Amino acid sequence: MLGDDEDVFDSVTWESPNAPSYDNTPQDGPSGPGFRQSTDTDGPNDPKWEGYLITSVSDPVKELAETKDAYVSYLVSAQTNLRIFSTQNVSSRRRFQDFVFLRENLVRDFPACVVPALPDKHRLEYITGDRFSPEFMERRRLDLHRFLQRLARHPTLQRSTLVRAFFESTEWHVHMHQHMAHPPGLEPSPGIIDNISDTLLNAFARVRKPDDRFLSMRESVDQFEEGLVLSERLWSRVRNRTSDGNPESGEDLTADYHDLAVAVQGLGFLESGITDPLNHFSNTLLEFSALLRHTTQTTTDPFLVHLHSLLTYSHANRAVLKLRDQKQLDFEELSDYLSGVTSERDRLAAIISGHAGSSGLGLGSYLKDRVDALRGADDDRSRVEKMRKLDIKIKELQDAVTTAHETSDAFSDETLREQAIFQYAKEAEMKEMLGNLADGQIEFYKSAMEEFERIIPMVQRIRVHP
Template sequence: MESFHDEDFSSSVAWETGAPTPHDPPPSSNPPSSSAQPQAYSAYPHDASPGPGGPDLGRAGFGGAGADADAGTGAASAGPGGAAQGAGQAVHDVQVRDGKVELEGTSDTFVSYLVCAKTQLPSFSSKTPSARRRYHDFVFLRDALVKDFPACVVPPLPEKHRMEYVIGDRFSPEFIERRRVDLERFLQRIGRHPKLSRTSIYQAFLESSEWNVYKHKHHARATSTDESSSGVLDSLSDTLLNAFAKLKKPDERFVVIRQHLDSFEEGLTSLERLAGRSRTRMSDLSGDYEDLAVSVQGLGYLESGITEPLMRFERALVDFGAGVKDHSASASEGFLEHVHSLLAYSHAFKGVLKLRDQKQLDFEELSAYLSNVATERDRLAGGYGYGMGLSSYFKEKVESLRGGETDMSRAARLHRLDTKIKELQEAVLHAQETSSAFNDEVMAEHATFRATKRHEMKLLLGAFADGQIRMHKQSITAWDRTIPPLQRIYVEQ
């Protein structure tokens, strides 16, 4: 049976094996419920991928405080072949360049970057938008996207203070360059996202000359929406919210996706460990070549007849050792940074999966609570008192000793229970819609994540291979210049 990974770039990678085949039945879009078990699901279907827009997220409760109303309009479907198909990538050729230290010598010193991109979207004022932004602006963009689109996997940002970048001044050229690369990768991931790339906040980030004004308006709108949002879940939080609660009926689709993410992270961790070990060994090899060069130099001083060829050989050894060391250091740093970024990207996807589980848990807990309240109401209407259980028995006996329960108090309790049942029914319906919409959105995110992962793994491993080829070509050139003089050495028989 042909594996569904045959079309995936990462088909030969160990952490992508052992998954379901494309012949599995297609998943159901209905949310998990107490009446039906989730169907088996193949995480990587060949035939079609969920669209990026998903259901009406505003109705389902996904739109955040400053969510863009036009997000996802005209968005292309994210399929296995790329992050966006049909209409093409919304924003492409995103670059972050020209890191510049601003207000140098003051306490308000910061670094700004020139952000450039290309787009064909008519909503942009230019096909080549550009603007200068600082790191705090990138943080605001990501925080706003995470809040406004909780069902989307928003790419991570490089940490503000990472000692892995560089030891010393965070305004040094080395630190600025490494951060520039990570910020560029962050924006490129958003540009390949079929929904986030079409949001108004991303557009404003790329081209607005009044970005600070936009930030204040967005923050004010988010604050006012947060203050006005409330629902039955808020009033029942003490009853329902349980950090240790588990899903009664886990959806097999997302169980498979989580397993694939675990395997992917395990493979990246192994790759990171092997790359670090290779860097250490290459550094040791460079030292061995330098030691050999010293020995050859000493031999050249002793053998006066072949001093010049041996000195050339010694110089080739030194150049080869230095080239190996420099290439290993420069290549491994970028390689490890990209691997670390992919790990953080996978962690962000797991965060969305955790939030999806919470939506399903809200639906399950609300449904169970509604069932208990309905049972209590039926027992009370049937004249059975307060319900089942030892506490209910003692409570009923106490009421009987006090003179019994009046018809008026029973009617009042029935009215309160009817009101609560009505509220809970509306809350259960809303929770079911939210869970279903979240499921659809996460499935679309999985297709986008998979396409991005494949694209970046191809770039990552391709760049590593190209670097190895360049290093060995340089080595061949160095040795080619050295071999002819060595061949002219005459050795008496």
């Protein structure tokens, strides 16, 4: 794949699962745990894993407290049976900027891989100065934990030298400088002028011969993201109506149940004969209000955060599909350019041989000939010199077209593997996300049922005499 480091992969013997498991639970076996199954049914574009990598981010600590250079460091640890790691259990402390460096360089070194995005740094906490609050650090820790999990589930990224150094290196800053000075990629990065020209040229360009496989992939991504956006919108509405933290909105059920409990308690003071049952009922309503708030904080909010994170992960997948289209577009445009230069060379050859009519002169060629005539460059000597230059350009373009075609085909094959990897990761995350949501809802309704089952007999014993 583009950007692979040869010394990382020389000794790797690939083995691929038929149905990879992403619970990251080590299996017992003579060769160690991990993704190890038969490769008899694997296709050429199926993802292949060598082993497992179980990652975690924990213990956020504020470093250099009470100084202007204060930052938060996180303990990153991993358990693995991958051969590139020196031990099976590795750990180190990293700050957020280290995660940023890791992602940016993985994107550069592995352009065909779906590298997950990091949580957005430009948040309100960085403006208000609350980025060292325990709540913010815990949310950031969960986001970084999910980022490393996605890297660990990727069969190529999990074995990169940069990921290994991120977990193992005791001189991470030295390794960062060495990586910047000697990147594994052989191709130089394009300059800003090249990027601007490519953007302007391809702003309205479209692939003329789209591949049905990638069209269906793009349609699948569109449907998936549409479902995520709709789910996020609906659950945000549910969250706001359940516990939005604004009692004046009139849509906060937790506040409504709290107000109802206060009203029932006041009613108990007026009805001296049933004060005790009404007070118990009021306490039950208060407990139910607290359960609603607890479920929102521990179930609904994490679900919404995971939904948004999965949406950004899908955007990274869409970017790879767009880059594949760009590779095919580069090949098509180079082919057209080669065809135009070849036609011009043939036209000049026909004019020199006295068969100008057989060259199929168009309006553009006619005007070009008239301009050359006015400049005095319409003699055979200048045409021969021009043909010589065109022959050199044709040779260069033929090599460029061949390289572009090979790159486009290789990128297409890699994209097929990436889609399979993303599909596995997406299914694992959806299972985890919906499982946590279901567990939280079950716990909520079970606790609510217990509370109301305790109060029902007391309420039933109430007798009001006229």
